[in-house]
Amino acid sequence: DLKNKLHQNCNTLRFLCSEPLSVQFSMWNKNEIAIPRGDDPRIICFNWINCNSGGAIDDDGVSDMHTVVIPIAGPYLLSLGCQLMGHSGGIQLNRNKKEKLMNGGRSDIVDLNEDDVLEVYAEGGTKFKEVNLMGCLLRPRVFITPGTTM
Secondary structure (H helix, E strand, O other), X not given: OHHHHHHHHHHHHHHHOOOOOOOEEEEEEEEEEEOOOOOOOEEOOEOXXXXXXXXXXXXXXXXXXXXXXXXXXXXXXXXXXXXXXXXXXXXXEEEOOOEEEEXXXXXXXXXXXXXXXXXXXXXXXXXXXXXXXXEEEOOOOOOOOOOOOO
């Protein structure tokens, strides 16, 4: 299913990667992290950030980041990965602190709204390293012709 979605959107993806309306971000934390068993899920902080200017991540260059705020509504290709160390627990991507979008090790195309907040949570008892989150806007929901205003 994902392969078909990507194939249908590949020309749009190539076009938007060169356009000023494109939104791309990637964040990762290469450290080993352990969440104690029995604890509530915790938000994961990322210490390496790549994002186009004016994009989804407000990076001050100093603080660890833990949220992505979607600047333009539309379908996004999202990927959440990590290297689990053990057989318990897991990580997940949530939208607006409540809706679960996907588990770690997954990629999908998800329709997001402007100002949606994405956060990665780790369950209690999870030990992992090299967690990463990547996203790319495939097609803006409302396309603004260059040189015009809304």
